[in-house]
Amino acid sequence: MQRSVSSLSLSPSVKVKLVNAGFQFTADLLHVKPLQLSKETSLSQLEALEVLQAVRGETGGGDNGAGAGGGGGGASSSLTALELLQKEEELRSIVTFSSQLDAALGGGLPVGKTTEICGAPGVGKTQLCLQLAVDVQVPQCFGGVGGQVVYIDTEGSFLLQRVVDIATAAVQHCSLLVEDDEQQVAMATFTVETILSNTFLVRCHDYVELLAELHLLPDFLSNHPKVRLLVIDSVAFPFRQHFDDLSQRTRLLNGLAQQLISMATSHKIAVLMTNQMTTRLRGGQSQQVPALGESWGHAATIRLLLHWAGPQRLANVFKSPNHMGATVRYQITSEGFRDVDQSEQPPSKRARKHTVQMAAAREPSET
């Protein structure tokens, strides 16, 4: 397997000099002495030494360059799809307390992937985030993941009172389900106090603080291996202000998306982001679309759209690689994010709503 020189973690000017001197692959550099290299490529001695160190480091299967997110193993190791499938199946999804939404998501919020929630103000995005921040901590013997959560709050909408409400309801719900000794023991570690102690809160006031926090998170996640959920509420708010140069914003958002995806896969966490809605004018018509532009639409693996249909609240899964688009009804009670009691609703109504929502949720645009 030939590895090209341009994939090494060196500065671009050094790589250009190497290529111009005829060193295309790392194999060419294996038996070269530093002095010889610096003469042929007109690099300084120090730079030549660095190049050879990098080459030896790579072929030894060592560090792959910090940008790869610490994936473990050098460039030559790869996984078969079967191994990947097995790894994925080991990761459990985070069960919400809404069985309808779990069904639409194929078992719950997937760990190892990024999910985005869009919606108008007041529809329940933060409520769902708070609910999931509690749900991730449900012990494994109850079907949960038993993990911790990092909650990045950019809007100031993380209300402790509300978290306490949701946590109390969750603890109560689980204590009613206790059937055997193992669950009894687990309940001792699942109380409102432990839920609060396993929630790590960060408050970011602008986009620079948010970016800074995300650069420092991989370190934090390595020190806290029990974290299974990262919530960013919301990504849109800090990025919708003060940006005169929209292309810079797009570049920063793309970088952010890549960081989140690499964190999700390498640390095995679920990443949940909220987005706002913006109005797009087309002809004389206005339409509500997710904010932050069209390229941001590719950042999340799964996208949920929460919206109103009259007095009802609906959640629509409109982007998902493994599931069909589905719309479910939900409600926000004092206990949190819950299903609506299905007994009153005739099945035919649900099918109609589904197609209307699919049409309405298409075509996000630049803002």
Next chain:
Amino acid sequence: MDQLELNPRIIAAVSRAHLKSAREVLCVSGSDLQRVTGLSSSDVQQLLIAAATSCRRHHPIAALVLHRKFDAGLRLSVGCPVLNQLLRGGLLVGGVTELSGESGAGKTQLALQLCLSVQYPTQYGGLHSGAVYICTEDSFPIKRLQQLITDQSLLRSDVPPSLISSLQFSDRIYIEHVADLDSLQVCLSRRVPLLLTRGLVRLLVVDSLAALFRSEFQAADWLERSKQLLTFSSTLHHLSSRFTTPVLCINQVSSFFLTVVGSFSCADVRGESQRMLHVYTSYCDQKQKHLYLHYVQ
């Protein structure tokens, strides 16, 4: 930039690229940084981590620690027990609340009441400080305020009369008149922070933002208008979180029958990340007025 703990070689490369502060470094995307400084990707990683560490204000803290702090759930009472119950204690101290409704619904009344209730001590739901009231349209309703002050002992029967008579309510309400967006910007960037820093006020009321935006922008300039709105929204948020002060924004609602890109979509654009309190007036056979409060959190 020099204060970052980095290899001098990296710092030199960064200054050659004209990046002067850690914030600027973070604003450049990863691959652009590599190109501009000529550093290798592991060096860029180190640089980003050092810059991020200096920009970070707090480490992630466990929510339990916050819960145990004394002023965790601090709220500003609205002065009415029914409303306080609806709002779970009152206005949030660390956030912006929007109060919208049709004209005559009672928004200014509620704002005046808040200006008085903020002056009581915390045990009576206040914040023991004054209020700054920014007027954009009509002149400040001084007569109505005087009426409310005179009747405080009746209106706030939960507070001992001796305390009420000892408070000089009108002395601690600072009234600002602004006629356009530029003067609002000046007011919010200079005078209001001064009052807040000195601890003289702990409530900011803006009555109303819609008036300024309606008069200055035509329907076609909506893009410029939403930019300005987002800027003001951000300024208000920063003031609120920096000084842990509740901010009350009064908005207006156009008639529901007109699809005008007017003040109703003000609420639409700016409604995010604020608690919205809608005050509706409903007429039942033209004779009775019902006040509906719809709280969205």
